[in-house]
Amino acid sequence: MGNSASVKDKKNKGSTITVAEANTKQSPGGVKNNMEKRTAPQRGGKFQEVHLKKSADHKSDNLGPNKSQADKEVSSSPRSNSKTAKENAAVESYEKKAQSRDKNTTAPTEGDEIVFETFIMNDGREFQCLYTGGIRFYLDDWHSKEWQPFPHRWYNEGRFVTGNILADNNQQQSNSSNQQGRSTEQVAEDVQQSRKDDREGTIHHPKRGTIRTYLFKEKHYVHCFFDPSSGEWMRLPLGWELQHPLVKEMVGQVEEALPNWKNRPHILAALRVCNYNPDECISLYLHLENDEWLNPPKTSQEENKLKARDLKVKELDKKVQSLEVKLKNEEKLRKDAEAQVLSLQEKLSDLEAKSGMAVAQVEAMQQTRPRTARPKTPKDKKPQGCLSLEELDSLNTKTTEIHKCHAQFKLTVERQLEALKTMILQANETAKKLGESDVGHMKELEEIRSLYQRESLQRKLLYNQLQELRGNIRVFCRPRRDDKVQPCLTFPTDNELMCSNSDGNKKTFSFDKVFKTTATQEEVFADTKPVITSCADGYNICLIAYGQTGSGKTYTMMGPEKNPGINIRALTELLDICEKRADVKVYEMKISIVEIYNEAVIDLLVPNGKTVELKASGTNFRIPGLTEVPIRSVDEIKQVMKTGDENRSVASTKMNSTSSRSHLILMLTIEGKDKVNGAISKGMLTLCDLAGSERIGKTEASGQRLVEAAAINKSLSALGQVFSALRTSQMHIPYRNSKLTQILRPCLGGDAKACVFVNISPDVTNYPETCNTLEFGSNARQVALGQAKQNVKRMRD
Numbered sequence: 001m002g003n004s005a006s007v008k009d010k011k012n013k014g015s016t017i018t019v020a021e022a023n024t025k026q027s028p029g030g031v032k033n034n035m036e037k038r039t040a041p042q043r044g045g046k047f048q049e050v051h052l053k054k055s056a057d058h059k060s061d062n063l064g065p066n067k068s069q070a071d072k073e074v075s076s077s078p079r080s081n082s083k084t085a086k087e088n089a090a091v092e093s094y095e096k097k098a099q100s101r102d103k104n105t106t107a108p109t110e111g112d113e114i115v116f117e118t119f120i121m122n123d124g125r126e127f128q129c130l131y132t133g134g135i136r137f138y139l140d141d142w143h144s145k146e147w148q149p150f151p152h153r154w155y156n157e158g159r160f161v162t163g164n165i166l167a168d169n170n171q172q173q174s175n176s177s178n179q180q181g182r183s184t185e186q187v188a189e190d191v192q193q194s195r196k197d198d199r200e201g202t203i204h205h206p207k208r209g210t211i212r213t214y215l216f217k218e219k220h221y222v223h224c225f226f227d228p229s230s231g232e233w234m235r236l237p238l239g240w241e242l243q244h245p246l247v248k249e250m251v252g253q254v255e256e257a258l259p260n261w262k263n264r265p266h267i268l269a270a271l272r273v274c275n276y277n278p279d280e281c282i283s284l285y286l287h288l289e290n291d292e293w294l295n296p297p298k299t300s301q302e303e304n305k306l307k308a309r310d311l312k313v314k315e316l317d318k319k320v321q322s323l324e325v326k327l328k329n330e331e332k333l334r335k336d337a338e339a340q341v342l343s344l345q346e347k348l349s350d351l352e353a354k355s356g357m358a359v360a361q362v363e364a365m366q367q368t369r370p371r372t373a374r375p376k377t378p379k380d381k382k383p384q385g386c387l388s389l390e391e392l393d394s395l396n397t398k399t400t401e402i403h404k405c406h407a408q409f410k411l412t413v414e415r416q417l418e419a420l421k422t423m424i425l426q427a428n429e430t431a432k433k434l435g436e437s438d439v440g441h442m443k444e445l446e447e448i449r450s451l452y453q454r455e456s457l458q459r460k461l462l463y464n465q466l467q468e469l470r471g472n473i474r475v476f477c478r479p480r481r482d483d484k485v486q487p488c489l490t491f492p493t494d495n496e497l498m499c500s501n502s503d504g505n506k507k508t509f510s511f512d513k514v515f516k517t518t519a520t521q522e523e524v525f526a527d528t529k530p531v532i533t534s535c536a537d538g539y540n541i542c543l544i545a546y547g548q549t550g551s552g553k554t555y556t557m558m559g560p561e562k563n564p565g566i567n568i569r570a571l572t573e574l575l576d577i578c579e580k581r582a583d584v585k586v587y588e589m590k591i592s593i594v595e596i597y598n599e600a601v602i603d604l605l606v607p608n609g610k611t612v613e614l615k616a617s618g619t620n621f622r623i624p625g626l627t628e629v630p631i632r633s634v635d636e637i638k639q640v641m642k643t644g645d646e647n648r649s650v651a652s653t654k655m656n657s658t659s660s661r662s663h664l665i666l667m668l669t670i671e672g673k674d675k676v677n678g679a680i681s682k683g684m685l686t687l688c689d690l691a692g693s694e695r696i697g698k699t700e701a702s703g704q705r706l707v708e709a710a711a712i713n714k715s716l717s718a719l720g721q722v723f724s725a726l727r728t729s730q731m732h733i734p735y736r737n738s739k740l741t742q743i744l745r746p747c748l749g750g751d752a753k754a755c756v757f758v759n760i761s762p763d764v765t766n767y768p769e770t771c772n773t774l775e776f777g778s779n780a781r782q783v784a785l786g787q788a789k790q791n792v793k794r795m796r797d
């Protein structure tokens with residue numbers, strides 16, 4: 001695991017270049033001519049006479065035109081260059097340490113096996129190294145990009161990380177810097193001789209004129225200026241340093257990312273703490289401002305509180321429903337009342353029309369009525385055609401009756417009108433009251449709605465906290481099914497696994513879940529389902545498969561077409577969630593697929609694959625121009641996967657790689673817009689099938705396979721270092737050390753959730769690799785628990 005890797009690949013034999021050949025080609029200065037005899041440690045723990053390149057005495061001359069970056073760095077820094085007795089003592093002490101560590105952590109192997117190591121210099125720089133046939137090389141990935149002989153003097157200037165990458169984290173040694181004892185003139189001279197780099201600079205001082213500055217790299221960078229009057233390098237005051245162009249640029253970067261942070265000297269002070277790394281400075285600020293981790297640890301009361309809140313939310317749910325029913329009833333009542341008012345208004349206007357007609361009739365009758373006849377005198381003669389007295393009397397009576405009727409009718413109409421007016425007034429009042437109560441209910445409903453939303457948000461937060469308490473990184477162990485091999489695994493409980501070899505060695509490991517070899521794809525997926533749900537709520541989720549080649553990583557993640565693995569199931573589950581929540585949220589899902597091969601990131605959704613670059617963006621990294629394909633159905637998911645797979649085959653043929661030598665990463669962004677309050681949630685699901693974690697075998701340790709193995713070793717080590725830093729709650733998490741950790745950064749740490757599948761082979765012949773994988777998983781699991789407790793119980797019969 002991690003720093004030591006071996007692979008068996010017989011395909012590439014035609015193009016095999018041995019390490020010695022490769023170095024002869026790579027170092028025109030003639031590596032073989034510059035060899036000397038010295039004692040070097042063997043992995044078996046013995047010392048033997050071997051040839052090693054003469055590096056300390058011949059410094060850069062043996063590297064010819066490929067003068068290594070490391071040598072340049074060393075010569076430019078104020079350190080001792082000569083090989084001393086102190087150095088030899090350091091070499092021997094290292095060798096003794098390596099010998100004793102090998103006994104404990106690494107199984108003895110053949111004499112000239114390739115062993116990968118990481119060398120960390122006291123100033124923090126890291127180099128990938130390989131050790132074979134008693135010779136150690138380092139990968140000069142700054143300048144020549146080739147393997148260079150490991151300089152002798154470096155033994156005194158750093159330490160190796162070997163064996164278990166996580167376990168080695170505690171082996172920090174505080175080697176004292178060689179800088180002590182060197183005069184400032186020598187230091188100044190070294191700086192003058194060094195090649196021009198961005199650490200050199202000048203500042204114009206109003207009294208002292210132009211002053212030379214140099215950004216020293218110690219444990220942390222320290223920006224100093226050379227003071228000729230005292231002959232010493234002095235630390236630059238904040239005010240001066242703010243004038244330096246490089247520093248100005250860094251401060252500007254932080255200011256741009258954090259516009260609220262206006263105090264430039266404070267920013268610079270924080271930059272100093274963060275070793276002049278603006279990204280780190282930004283993340284430090286955000287960490288201190290918002291980080292949940294700074295909150296006091298949760299107690300068991302939290303769980304009770306969560307339950308109580310859940311109950312409250314349910315009650316509120318019921319109340320909302322009953323209020324909605326009530327509101328509907330009241331709305332119906334209001335509509336009825338409105339209809340009644342309308343019909344009454346119609347009746348009223350009808351009656352008004354009728355009464356108007358009646359009045360008109362009466363007026364017409366009054367106008368046509370004959371004048372009252374004068375009383376008849378005896379002299380009068382009844383003219384012809386005139387009415388008789390009796391007739392007139394009866395006419396009078398009728399007229400009087402008509403008058404009476406008219407008066408009565410008028411009275412009735414007036415009364416009716418009055419009654420109608422009162423009714424209309426009453427109806428209006430009722431309608432007004434109904435309207436008011438409607439507004440009241442609406443207000444109440446709105447309040448309850450917002451309360452409900454707040455509660456459900458709080459529920460999600462508490463659910464998230466509960467998940468955090470259970471562990472943000474959950475580790476599952478899945479052994480491959482293989483009935484033809486001699487098994488080395490037993491399963492004492494659902495959380496424990498015992499691994500034993502033919503010598504009777506036994507190791508027990510604990511995980512969040514240990515699947516049996518017979519576990520189905522459905523059973524494996526069931527445990528990740530709740531975590532995936534939270535992706536739709538806007539959380540970053542990551543599922544990683546780690547293990548040696550052939551241990552079932554691809555089977556677990558992708559699976560066969562008829563029995564798919566986690567990838568298809570997770571995406572289908574998310575589509576289901578989106579559909580279920582369609583009433584309240586509108587979701588949009590986009591997918592990208594990339595492959596990391598030899599530290600190059602390849603976009604697999606472009607025909608034949610295209611190399612893309614990672615760019616730092618605030619505290620995270622983004623990939624400008626990366627293809628994103630929207631998905632809306634299971635068929636679309638399958639189509640995208642097929643395209644990715646086809647392009648991966650073409651790309652790997654082009655690069656002469658195999659799928660097990662690269663990491664495959666599937667990235668899905670899911671954006672949901674709340675229909676009620678318009679809130680937007682953005683989650684990310686990262687599904688990662690890592691390259692095989694096994695060690696390199698002797699026969700395959702050449703040419704391209706060697707570079708591949710170094711790249712895999714580097715990225716898996718970086719992943720282990722990130723877990724390690726998270727486990728020990730370090731301020732600086734070394735995400736930058738590999739492309740893999742840069743891409744996985746949003747899903748590791750913070751409030752992201754990760755599930756790590758450690759895939760193992762049940763075969764007893766794979767016992768050492770299986771133990772390495774299980775140890776990686778155990779260490780990753782401790783990140784979740786936040787404890788430095790060792791989960792591995794070692795037993796010997």
Ligand SMILES: Nc1ncnc2c1ncn2[C@@H]1O[C@H](COP(=O)(O)OP(=O)(O)OP(=O)(O)O)[C@@H](O)[C@H]1O
Binds near residue numbers: 549551552660759
């Ligand atoms: N749980 C399982 N049940 C049945 N067959 C399995 C299981 N796990 C793995 N296999 C089979 O084992 C073989 C190797 O598995 P797989 O390709 O998934 O390994 P891997 O770790 O992804 O290897 P590589 O690193 O080369 O990609 C495949 O043929 C696969 O079908």
